[in-house]
Amino acid sequence: MTDREPSMTSPEGAFARATGRTVPAEEGGADKPRYRRYQYDLIAPHCGRSVLEVGAGLGEFAAQFTGLDRLVVTDVDPDAVALLKNRFADRAEVEAHQFDLAGTQALDRPVDTAVAINVLEHFEDDAHVLAVLARSVVPGGTIVLWVPGYQSLYSEFDRRVGHFRRYTPATLRDAIRRAGLACELARPVNLLGGVAWWAAMRLGKVQGPKTGAVGVYDRVVVPATRVLDRLLPIPFGQSVLAVARVPDGGPRAEKAR
Template sequence: MIPFAAGCDRRLLDNHLGGEDAINYRRFERDLVSPHCGRRVLEIGSGLGDFAAGLRGYDHLTVSDTDPLCLRTLRDRFAGRTDVDVIMLDVAALTGTELPGGAAPVPRPVDTLIMMNVLEHIEDDVAALRGLSRLVVPGGRVVLWVPAYPALYGEFDRMVGHFRRYTPATLRRPVELAGLRVERVHPVNLLGAFAWWVAVRRAGQRGVDPRLVRLYDRVVVPTSRFVEQRMRVPFGQSVLCVATRPVT
């Protein structure tokens, strides 16, 4: 069964997958994303803050979500932190030609916008990226981490509200249509893809089994990380994309 509060946004499960049992995986994510972050960072769809809590090297971080449980947890988690803001930010409200209320919904301009396993929940990903890119200063970066490859799409994806899984090519397309310039886009976590295929596609796993998560985190993630420090992999559980907002 899924440890999920009734009425809670399904994306919460996606963003919190594994929780404290996925420490190595969170470190793997951060080590790949952090080199592309600037000094003022905004994370979209922060969930319970498991990814953001480990970020370092910034001057100011803004975390955001729409789910009331997530927002309460984020405020508690970052209470007393003058370098962190918590805001409610609805991506759907940014798809028009004007920002809500005629003003940016973030307290300060950002040079880096991060979305970790969020874009796949949005039906019109081009409109979302176009709206979100206006929250980034010209020359700033948009960093995306999304689930990869339609062949891995299973019941779990449907259950948590994934519209799609991406390939590098199908992620590049909406990013460029949104007016962003792709710096790099490639698959990550090769061994995680095979573990996902066995658990979700073959075994039909629909819930989060803590034992499997711990095994995955202690064995699969470190091994995949070791391999990918030495070579660029052709396939993976996720796709990482780094794009910039053009200066002109």
């Protein structure tokens, strides 16, 4: 490990370290409904009938999935898992489990799609983590990744929550390839969010997202971002979206050089 904050590899308090938030009794996150829907609309088209979300936290994103045959929500933090079990107790298709990507854990019954939102950057050996995750996906299935974009946006907040890096489409494609997977899509998303993040974190030296600013961003910036996504090729963004395909024979990770 480096001098960064502990990453998601130890369970106690992992959710708080990864997000800068604690696991509260209430559901939380109600100030970002438009942003979560924006994420969902980009991610869901790449998902099959059974979905695993790793690092699901409070279940805010996963709750948007409906009509699936099976939805597995997981987190390394036992407090988050307890909240997930309570949140989805009335949905028969949902399972909630503790799941540690730092080891060799895999689902007993693989899913069509694994989703990892703001997870991969917490691991030094990202290709290994992708190969581990692929073991929980059926051959020919997909892994959908949403990661922080562009090292030029790296800030004290990234360091504090244990980010080893931010990605470009090229560096994310490389990690996918090294994991023995095929990359079908890797592109920047959320151009305006990237500009706002740079201004706040790098110029303004803000230590983390502020509730009031997040609310304004959700109401104003996210709708504008959707318009830009439709009209323009996006060369840069706050995040990078990627879709990896698990080969029919399973992942074949490259040997370390």
